[in-house]
Amino acid sequence: MDKIKLLWSKTNRWHRGFFVFLLVELRVFPERQLGFQCNDPALSHPFTGDTISWKLLLATTVILPLVVMLLVERKYHNDKSGKSKQAMFWFKEYLFGLLVNLATVQTLKLLVGSPRPHFFDTCSPKEALTCQGTEYVPKYTCTKAHWISQSDKSFPSGHTSLAVHTAIFLAYYLYRRTITRSNKILLLQVMLLLSAAVCSVSRMWDHRHHWWDVLAGAIIATPVLLYTIYSLCDNFECKMAAAECPSKVESDVVDAPLVSPKET
Secondary structure, X not given: OHHHHHHHHOOOHHHHHHHHHHHHHOOOOOOOOOOEEOOOHHHOOOOOOOOXXXXXXXXXXXXXXXXXXXXXXXXXXXXXXXXXXXXXXXXXXXXXXXXXXXXXXXXXXXXXXXXXXXXXHHHOOHHHXXXXXXXXXXXXXXXXXXXXXXXXXXXXXXXXXXXXXXXXXXXXXXXXXXXOOOHHHHHHHHHHHHHHHHHHHHHHHOOOOOHHHXXXXXXXXXXXXXXXXXXXXXXXXXXXXXXXXXXXXXXXXXXXXXXXXXXX
16 A cells, blocks of 8 residues: 555646546446336437547647647737747646546446447447337447447536537636637637537537437537636736746737736
């Protein structure tokens, strides 16, 4: 026990976050399997693929925030040294928040075990061949090997949770760190929120999730997002030393800066 405590004391939040995520992905925790009703129309949709793939979603949620923050800090806060320390600091905190989000979603998927709308098509449970009417089947066995570990991972929607997390994070970041209220910034904020909405709705029209899965994904993103913004990123106030904290550009605009760098 002492060795375990010593090892744990030498880890940081990143180690612990990845450790939990790894345990979930390796299915170390007991999996729950919700049953199904025979001939349930909500589970009888055909699998048609993803409008927004996981690869595209992850690439967007990782690359876009980095690009936006680097450009904003350079343009509005004289961070032209090439080091972009403040932007990189916030990006690192954002990534940790994203890891917390993803680990939470994957854990719930494992513990709930909810069938997807294309459950009968992709799982093809052998019990469905003999059940009749609206009989409830508490246990089942998928016959399609490729989908054995995916057909019952509907709740909650990971796409929705990550998309909402990224879109609101960036929209609020732009609100806090851009000095002027330009139409271009407003348009960008609207586009970010609309993209999250489109991603969320696509999970339903693709029949990859039920509406309550999508709603749950958005709800889960909310507390993780608040933790990321206010605790990890300190509401986007500069936390670096005064000598290192990028100063704001001089502007002819009368509007006062939204955020003043902290001097520590």
